[in-house]
Every structure is written in C-alpha cells, then in structure tokens.
Amino acid sequence: MISGERFSVIYRLVGSEKEAIKKALDICLEQTVEFPEELVPRGMIRDHVVGRIESVTPISQASCRVTISYAVETASGELTQLLNVIFGNISIKPGIVVEEIYLPESLLKSFRGPRFGRQGLRKLLGVPHRPLLFTALKPMGLSTAELAKMAYECALGGIDIIKDDHGLTNQVFAPYEERVRLCTQAVAKANQETGFKAIYVPNVTAPYNQLFQRARFAKEVGAQGLMISPALAGLDTMRELADDDSLALPIFSHPAFQGSYVTSAENGISHFALFGQITRLAGADGVVYPNFGGRFSFSREECRRIAEGTETPMGHIQPIFPCPGGGMSLEAIPDMLQVYGRDVTFLIGGGLFRHGPDLVENCRYFREMVEKMV
Amino acid sequence: MISGERFSVIYRLVGSEKEAIKKALDICLEQTVEFPEELVPRGMIRDHVVGRIESVTPISQASCRVTISYAVETASGELTQLLNVIFGNISIKPGIVVEEIYLPESLLKSFRGPRFGRQGLRKLLGVPHRPLLFTALKPMGLSTAELAKMAYECALGGIDIIKDDHGLTNQVFAPYEERVRLCTQAVAKANQETGFKAIYVPNVTAPYNQLFQRARFAKEVGAQGLMISPALAGLDTMRELADDDSLALPIFSHPAFQGSYVTSAENGISHFALFGQITRLAGADGVVYPNFGGRFSFSREECRRIAEGTETPMGHIQPIFPCPGGGMSLEAIPDMLQVYGRDVTFLIGGGLFRHGPDLVENCRYFREMVEKMV
Numbered sequence: 001m002i003s004g005e006r007f008s009v010i011y012r013l014v015g016s017e018k019e020a021i022k023k024a025l026d027i028c029l030e031q032t033v034e035f036p037e038e039l040v041p042r043g044m045i046r047d048h049v050v051g052r053i054e055s056v057t058p059i060s061q062a063s064c065r066v067t068i069s070y071a072v073e074t075a076s077g078e079l080t081q082l083l084n085v086i087f088g089n090i091s092i093k094p095g096i097v098v099e100e101i102y103l104p105e106s107l108l109k110s111f112r113g114p115r116f117g118r119q120g121l122r123k124l125l126g127v128p129h130r131p132l133l134f135t136a137l138k139p140m141g142l143s144t145a146e147l148a149k150m151a152y153e154c155a156l157g158g159i160d161i162i163k164d165d166h167g168l169t170n171q172v173f174a175p176y177e178e179r180v181r182l183c184t185q186a187v188a189k190a191n192q193e194t195g196f197k198a199i200y201v202p203n204v205t206a207p208y209n210q211l212f213q214r215a216r217f218a219k220e221v222g223a224q225g226l227m228i229s230p231a232l233a234g235l236d237t238m239r240e241l242a243d244d245d246s247l248a249l250p251i252f253s254h255p256a257f258q259g260s261y262v263t264s265a266e267n268g269i270s271h272f273a274l275f276g277q278i279t280r281l282a283g284a285d286g287v288v289y290p291n292f293g294g295r296f297s298f299s300r301e302e303c304r305r306i307a308e309g310t311e312t313p314m315g316h317i318q319p320i321f322p323c324p325g326g327g328m329s330l331e332a333i334p335d336m337l338q339v340y341g342r343d344v345t346f347l348i349g350g351g352l353f354r355h356g357p358d359l360v361e362n363c364r365y366f367r368e369m370v371e372k373m374v
Numbered sequence: 375m376i377s378g379e380r381f382s383v384i385y386r387l388v389g390s391e392k393e394a395i396k397k398a399l400d401i402c403l404e405q406t407v408e409f410p411e412e413l414v415p416r417g418m419i420r421d422h423v424v425g426r427i428e429s430v431t432p433i434s435q436a437s438c439r440v441t442i443s444y445a446v447e448t449a450s451g452e453l454t455q456l457l458n459v460i461f462g463n464i465s466i467k468p469g470i471v472v473e474e475i476y477l478p479e480s481l482l483k484s485f486r487g488p489r490f491g492r493q494g495l496r497k498l499l500g501v502p503h504r505p506l507l508f509t510a511l512k513p514m515g516l517s518t519a520e521l522a523k524m525a526y527e528c529a530l531g532g533i534d535i536i537k538d539d540h541g542l543t544n545q546v547f548a549p550y551e552e553r554v555r556l557c558t559q560a561v562a563k564a565n566q567e568t569g570f571k572a573i574y575v576p577n578v579t580a581p582y583n584q585l586f587q588r589a590r591f592a593k594e595v596g597a598q599g600l601m602i603s604p605a606l607a608g609l610d611t612m613r614e615l616a617d618d619d620s621l622a623l624p625i626f627s628h629p630a631f632q633g634s635y636v637t638s639a640e641n642g643i644s645h646f647a648l649f650g651q652i653t654r655l656a657g658a659d660g661v662v663y664p665n666f667g668g669r670f671s672f673s674r675e676e677c678r679r680i681a682e683g684t685e686t687p688m689g690h691i692q693p694i695f696p697c698p699g700g701g702m703s704l705e706a707i708p709d710m711l712q713v714y715g716r717d718v719t720f721l722i723g724g725g726l727f728r729h730g731p732d733l734v735e736n737c738r739y740f741r742e743m744v745e746k747m748v
Contacts, residue, residue, distance in 0.1 A: 001546050026669070033513030034539055036724045045515035049547075073546055074514065078581050080606045081543045084630050088540065088603065092633030092670050092700075139407030140448065141419035165408055166462065169455045172375050172447055173423075207452050208614035229462065232454045234608025240582035256458050259466030264638035295400070296466050326466075350410045 002048045005106045006069040009086050013064050014095030014266050017056060020064035023095065024053045027066075030089050032074055049074060065099065077110035079236045079282060087269060098269040101277050108315040112243050116250045116285040117318025118311075118343055124224070124250065125160045126197040130374045131337070132345040133158065133367055134286075134323055135352055137183065138165035144174040148182035150359065154352075155190030155198040157363020161286075161345065162187060163227050164203035166254040170210075176202070177217055184222045201225035201252055204241070205233050215247055225250040227288075231258035235282045242283025252323065253284035262302075271302045276309010279320070286321040286345055291336065294327030300339060307340050321345045330355055330366055334373065342374050376422045379480045380443040383460050387438050388469030388640050391430060394438035397469065398427045401440075404463050406448055423448060439473065451484035453610045453656060461643060472643040475651050482689040486617050490624045490659040491692025492685075492717055498598070498624065499534045500571040504748045505711070506719040507532065507741055508660075508697055509726055511557065512539035518548040522556035524733065528726075529564030529572040531737020535660075535719065536561060537601050538577035540628040550576070550588055558596045575599035575626055578615070579607050589621055599624040601662075605632035609656045616657025626697065627658035636676075645676045650683010653694070660695040660719055665710065668701030674713060681714050695719045704729055704740055708747065716748050 011027065013020040025037075028051030033040055040046050054067040075082040090096050114120075122128055135154050137147045147168075154162045162183070170176040180202045187200040204214045204226050211233060215226055226249050230238040242251045255275070261268040262275075269278070271289075279287045287310060290296030292303045303324060311319035322340060325347025333346060348366065355362040385401065387394040399411075402425030407414055414420050428441040449456040464470050488494075496502055509528050511521045521542075528536045536557070544550040554576045561574040578588045578600050585607060589600055600623050604612040616625045629649070635642040636649075643652070645663075653661045661684060664670030666677045677698060685693035696714060699721025707720060722740065729736040 030669075032541065033515065034510075034541060034723065035513040036728060039724065039727050040513060041515070045513060049513070049515035074541070076543045076545045078543055078584075080579050080581055080603075081541070084541060084543075084579070084603065084606055088606070088630030089700075090633070091605075091631050092629060092637065092664055092672075094637050094671055136408075139409040139414060139419060139423070141407065141415070141423035167406065167408060167448070167455070167458060169450045169452055169458075171450045171455075205454050205458070207454055208608065208610050210452075229454075229458065231465075232458055232462070232608075232610070234582065234606075234611055236582050236606070237608055237611070255466060256462030257465050259464070260634045260638070260642045263466065263468050263641040264634070267637040268634045290466055295404075297468055298466075326463075349408065350413065353413050354410055 002044060002071055002073055003106065005072040005104050007072055007075070007103045007107050008054060008067050008069040009098060010100040011066050011068065012097040012099050013066050014062060015064070016061065017058045017064055020066055021056055024056065024066045024068060027051060027068055027090055028053065031085050032070065034089065072104065072107045075107060079111065079239050083235065095266050097267065098273050101273055103314065105315050108317060111281050111317065112283065113280055113317035114283055114285045114320050115242055115248060118321055121250055121285050121321060124197070125199065127160060129342060131342055131370055132160045132321065133370060134161040134163070134345045134347040135159050136163050136165045136349040137168065138349060140165060140167050140171065141173050144179045144182050147174055147179060148186040151183040151200055152186035152190050153359040154363050155187045155196065156194060157360040158194070158196060158367035159198060159363050161199055161201055161225065163201035163252065165349070166203055166205065166227065166229055166256050168203055169206060176214055180218050180223055181221045188222065199224035201227050203227045205229045211237065215241060219247050219249060225252060227252040227254055229254040229256040230282060232256060235278065238284060239282045250285040251283055252286045252288060253279050254288045270305065271298070272305040272309035275306040276312065277314065280310065280314060280317050284320060286323045288323045288325055288347060290326030291324030291328050293332055296326045304339055323347045325349065330369065333369060337373055346370065376418060376445055376447055377480065379446040379478050381446055381449070381477045381481050382428060382441050382443040383475055384473040385440050385442065386471040386473050387440050388436060389438070390435065391432045391438055394440055395430055398430065398440045398442060401425060401442055401464055402427060405459050406444065408463065446478065446481045449481060453485065453613050457609065469640050471641065472647050475647055477688065479689050482691060485655050485691065486657065487654055487691035488657055488659045488694050489616055489622060492695055495624055495659050495695060498571070499573065501534060503716060505716055505744055506534045506695065507744060508535040508537065508719045508721040509533050510537050510539045510723040511542065512723060514539065514541050514545065515547050518553045518556050521548055521553060522560040525557040525574055526560035526564050527733040528737050529561045529570065530568060531734040532568070532570060532741035533572060533737050535573055535575055535599065537575040537626065540577055540579065540601065540603055540630050542577055543580060551591055554592050554597055555595045562596065573598035575601050577601045579603045585611065589615060593621050593623060599626060601626040601628055603628040603630040604656060606630060609652065612658060613656045624659040625657055626660045626662060627653050628662045644679065646679040646683035649680040650686060651688065654684065654688060654691050658694060660697045662697045662699055662721060664700030665698030665702050667706055670700045678713055697721045699723065704743060707743060711747055720744065
C-alpha cells in the first residue's frame with residue numbers, strides 16, 4: 001500500500017536549533033495524522049505516514065532550514081491534497097515558511113504542468129528570442145468599445161500579449177462576452193495589419209459555475225489565452241483550466257488575493273515556491289507578480305528567486321515566463337533585463353500610458369527599446 | 375450605469391495618520407482602476423468607480439482605522455470579484471489588514487449565504503439548545519473499516535457531527551467512495567440504536583473535476599453534510615457547494631491553507647472578517663478554526679471575534695456555528711463555554727481518544743459534561 005517513495009519540503013522555521021526540531025516534529029504529525037504522538041498506531045502509520053525529518057540546518061541563531069519528507073501516498077495525486085500536506089494546517093502556525101518543494105517523478109506524473117511553457121508561448125507568439133511584451137486593458141469603468149480600441153492600439157504598436165486588467169470580470173461597464181468578442185476582433189484586425197501574432201487574454205476569474213463557461217466563450221470567439229487569479233478561484237481550478245484539452249490555451253496566473261502568503265517573513269510560502277514551483281504545478285504558462293522598484297514591495301532578490309522558481313528543474317514540468325509588472329515604467333527595463341535575462345515577459349500597464357499622448361507610439365517605443373537591447 | 379450604492383471595508387493601516395491617508399488613497403486606486411491617479415478619466419470613473427475614503431481614525435501612533443467605500447457595481451455580484459475589490463492586489467502590500475466588511479442589501483442579494491445556519495443545523499441534529507459535539511475520524515493511514523468503526527462508536531457515544539479529518543481525501547489507505555459509504559452506514563446504524571440524529575460529514579476537498587462528483591456521491595449514499603477547505607478548493611467553490619439545490623447539505627469550512635491571511639499582525643484579513651463574515655458569505659454553516667489554548671496560537675480575543683463574526687448582522691445571511699478545535703481537550707470546555715455561550719460546536723479530535731481507553735465511553739463523558747453545564 002506504501003511505495004516507499006517520498007516527496008520533501010524545505011521549511012524555514014523560526015527558532016533555535018532545539019526549538020526548530022520541536023517544531024519540525026510537530027509538523028510531521030500535524031500535516032499527516034494530526035494525532036497525539038503517543039496515540040499514533042505502530043507499523044505502517046508510524047513508520048511511513050507520519051512525516052519524517054530528513055535534515056536540520058541552522059541558518060542563523062534564530063532560524064533553521066528543515067527538510068521534512070512525506071509518503072507520496074499522502075498526497076493522493078491531487079494538487080489540493082498535496083498543498084494540504086505541504087502547508088495546510090501549519091499555515092495557521094507562526095514561524096513556518098515553505099521554502100522549496102521536491103517531488104519525485106511518481107508524484108509529478110499526476111500533474112501535466114504548463115501546456116505551452118516558455119517554448120510553446122514563444123512559438124505561439126512568433127517571438128523566438130527577445131523578452132515578451134505584455135500589457136493590461138484598463139481602467140475599470142471604460143466601455144467595451146473603449147477597451148477594444150485600446151487593445152487594437154496596443155497590438156498595432158507591437159505588444160505581444162494584451163490582457164484584461166484583473167479587476168475586469170463582468171461589470172455593467174464592459175460585460176464579459178461583449179468585451180471578449182470585441183477585444184479579440186480588435187487584436188485580430190491589428191495582427192492583419194502588422195503581421196504580428198499578438199494575443200488577447202481575457203480574465204476568466206469568476207464564480208465557480210461561470211468560470212468554464214467564460215473560458216469556453218473566449219475560445220469560441222478566438223481569444224488566445226486566459227488569465228485567472230488562482231487565490232480567488234482556486235489553484236486547482238487553474239490546473240483544470242490548463243489541462244482542458246477543449247480549451248488548450250496558454251494560462252496566465254495573477255497574484256490577486258495571494259499576497260498574504262508572501263508578505264510575512266515568518267509565515268507563508270517563499271516567492272520561489274509559490275510563484276515558481278506551485279504556479280507551474282498548477283499549469284500556468286506565465287506568472288504575473290509585482291516587480292521590484294514598482295508600487296509594490298517585492299525586493300530584487302525575491303524577484304530573482306521567482307524567476308529561478310519558474311525554471312528550476314521539475315521533471316517534465318516545463319519552465320514558464322516570469323511576468324513582472326505592477327507599476328513598472330519603461331525606464332526600469334534595462335535594469336530588469338539584467339535580473340531576468342531574455343526569458344521574461346515585461347508587463348506594463350499604466351506606465352505605457354504615461355510615456356506620451358499616443359498609445360500606439362508608446363507601444364512602438366516600448367518594443368523598439370526591448371528589441372534594441374537584446 | 376452606476377446606482378450610487380456602495381459597500382465599505384474597514385482597513386487597519388500601519389502608519390501615522392498622514393501615512394495612512396496616503397496608503398488609503400493608494401488603495402482607492404489599486405483596488406479599482408489600477409491606474410496612475412493623474413490619468414484616471416474624469417466623470418463616472420473618477421467620481422464613482424475609484425474607491426472613496428469615508429473616514430480615517432487613528433487607533434495608535436502607528437496605525438489607523440480607515441473606511442473605504444466602493445461602488446457596488448465594481449463587485450459585479452460575484453464573490454470572487456468582491457474579494458478581489460476588498461483585498462486582491464493589496465494582499466501583496468504590507469501594512470494592510472481587512473478588519474470588517476459592510477455590504478448593502480443590493481450586494482448581499484447576490485449571495486444566498488448558509489442554507490442551514492445555526493437554526494437549520496440544530497433542527498437537523500435535533501439539538502435545540504446545548505452546544506453541538508463534533509469530532510474527526512483519524513489518523514490518516516487507518517483502513518476504511520477502522521474509520522467506520524470509529525464513526526460508529528462516536529455516534530453511539532452521542533457525538534452530533536462526525537467528520538473526516540481534513541487530510542482524508544482519496545488515499546489508498548481509505549479510498550473516498552468506500553469510506554463514505556461505510557462511515558455513512560456506520561453512523562446510521564448507531565442512530566438506530568441511540569435514537570440520536572448524528573451526521574457523518576465527508577471531506578470533499580478535491581481536484582476541480584472531482585469535487586462535485588464526490589459531493590454527489592456523498593449525497594447519494596446518505597451522508598448528511600460536507601466539509602471543504604476553501605483556501606485549497608476556492609472560497610467560491612464552497613459557495614457553489616452550499617448553493618447546489620441537488621445537494622442541499624450543511625457545509626463545514628476547514629481552515630487548512632488559510633492561515634497566512636491571519637498570522638501576520640500587519641497584513642491580511644481579521645479573524646472576524648475571514649472566519650466570520652467571508653465564510654458566511656461563502657455559504658458555510660459551520661466554520662472550523664483553532665481554539666485558543668490548543669496547539670495553535672489564536673488568542674482568546676481572536677476567537678471571541680470569530681464568534682462575533684459568525685453572528686454579526688448581515689441582512690438575510692444567517693448566523694453560523696463557530697467550531698473551535700485544534701488540540702482541544704475536554705478540560706477546556708468549561709472555559710470555552712464562558713467565551714462562546716451555547717451557540718458553539720466543540721470540535722475534539724485526538725483529545726477524545728486521550729481521555730480513556732474506551733472511545734464510546736469517552737464520547738458519552740464528553741456529551742454528559744456538556745449537557746450538565748448548560
């Protein structure tokens with residue numbers, strides 16, 4: 001019943017080595033049997049089901065890196081339950097951060113991962129080498145016609161990926177179906193004029209019973225990607241969206257409502273694991289997150305770790321695009337290239353409007369700037 | 375297009391009054407138009423769509439309570455988008471805590487809320503006055519037969535609600551369908567002997583494409599409630615589960631993977647709003663959370679605030695049961711009664727096994743203790 005195969009999680013635990021070991025022993029029970037230690041049945045449960053401390057390494061006087069392994073069978077091949085074993089109940093305990101995750105092929109095989117990945121997305125967009133250019137249609141309150149005009153201009157100016165702002169869902173200002181139909185048409189029209197292969201990516205974050213309807217509608221009218229906020233709709237909902245062969249569209253993950261996992265230094269999930277490893281397991285081809293130096297507070301090092309997480313080896317699970325955005329300006333691009341290299345998607349929303357009065361020209365300037373640099 | 379109706383959120387913002395006002399102005403933009411202030415179009419968008427600061431009250435030298443209102447239309451009648459406006463992008467910014475939410479009837483009408491609520495659950499269980507008794511089947515690794523025997527004994531001993539441990543999904547040790555069938559039968563058999571109305575509540579937290587299948591299977595074989603971890607499966611997935619008329623079962627919300635919203639004092643969602651208000655909006659009839667004094671770190675005051683959140687007036691949205699658990703012992707009950715009063719569900723898992731060697735007797739002791747006290 002137990003294969004002996006195990007997956008492991010590196011946790012950073014606050015406390016001295018002695019305290020960390022105590023905390024680690026507690027995690028071994030809490031995340032599996034959730035039972036008083038003295039009552040855990042002997043045999044298979046005690047020997048295999050209970051988590052196992054593999055190593056303890058002090059990293060300062062006040063924290064340790066601890067590796068704990070779990071039987072592959074505890075995760076039941078389910079993303080929901082895998083996340084539960086990794087960080088379910090202990091998300092409620094202070095002083096525990098999930099740093100990295102290591103899954104053997106016997107568990108990875110349960111997950112398809114990104115359908116496109118970096119290579120597939122580059123192929124779809126016809127952009128073999130340079131960083132990808134990404135923008136968002138906004139502000140909320142504009143009419144569908146205004147948003148479609150903006151989509152047209154962005155595509156005309158050479159932006160590769162044009163997405164809904166993540167706050168656009170089905171508001172009266174620009175109802176979903178009308179918006180998606182017109183924006184898709186607008187981008188297709190621009191592509192005919194430019195010869196480029198820009199894609200429009202609607203936001204399908206929606207109530208449970210409407211999300212797949214919206215995704216199917218998008219596919220029907222010719223949209224070429226989907227964005228979802230997994231913390232609002234469910235990480236496994238994103239996984240299902242990515243796995244759906246009748247959709248077969250690239251998926252972009254948006255970090256709305258996800259921030260609390262990374263804002264505390266003493267509880268949560270590392271940038272590397274959350275925006276890199278877990279987002280890939282959940283099928284996204286690109287992960288949106290706030291870049292350093294913008295209007296959010298991620299550090300340069302945290303962003304670098306996200307980029308590492310998007311490409312760290314994970315068996316057959318493909319590398320994906322880091323999509324740093326969030327108050328980015330065109331001026332930040334040279335510095336971002338230094339950190340991310342070519343395999344990055346620059347997401348500029350408001351900053352693209354700020355540059356000058358003509359949106360098409362601003363987009364061209366953005367594209368030329370990137371083309372010249374690489 | 376804009377009704378003029380607004381909902382509001384009380385945020386606690388870290389910083390002096392001046393800093394808090396700056397942060398609040400930023401929230402007004404970030405959560406709606408996500409656009410540079412100077413570029414926000416005049417008219418409807420600037421006047422209505424952008425969030426509005428309604429009040430700023432310093433609560434210490436280093437923090438303020440700030441009320442911000444948003445146009446009802448920004449939420450589009452969707453739980454996913456409502457949560458996005460309340461805390462989407464700003465979940466990524468430090469120093470912001472959602473304290474309380476106020477929704478007008480024009481927005482509340484989009485949500486059915488708990489189907490049973492406190493009254494409905496008491497009626498289902500035939501327990502008009504006293505606190506409800508709740509336990510969990512565990513540890514993971516036991517066979518279906520062993521879990522069913524445990525369910526039988528708990529029901530025989532007078533426990534009202536017998537749930538799967540939240541880590542039991544579809545593992546090889548006790549596969550879902552077999553477990554749910556046998557545990558349902560076991561509890562029904564005990565009810566025939568006792569005349570009680572105990573219910574078995576399987577955990578339906580599962581991958582997107584299996585969750586409703588599992589819930590329907592549970593209904594078919596006669597299970598009388600469902601448990602879900604909304605942070606793993608999606609808060610709106612729980613809402614859909616509660617709203618499904620073909621299921622029409624009480625829903626219990628489990629806090630696995632949800633803790634990071636409440637573990638930091640400077641970023642997240644208050645216990646009151648998350649485990650009370652939001653969980654009710656998302657349709658749960660009972661909310662499981664770690665009690666003070668157990669093996670987690672919630673304070674007595676935080677737990678009291680959760681209980682308040684489960685019953686604070688929210689239009690037609692019914693009050694629900696707080697279900698404090700997490701390392702609770704029988705000895706803690708008198709003190710818990712002081713904090714929660716009668717409208718509480720005591721969740722004891724491992725502690726019930728610790729009391730003595732005979733599980734049925736332990737359950738009887740637990741029940742008699744509670745019956746005597748109220």
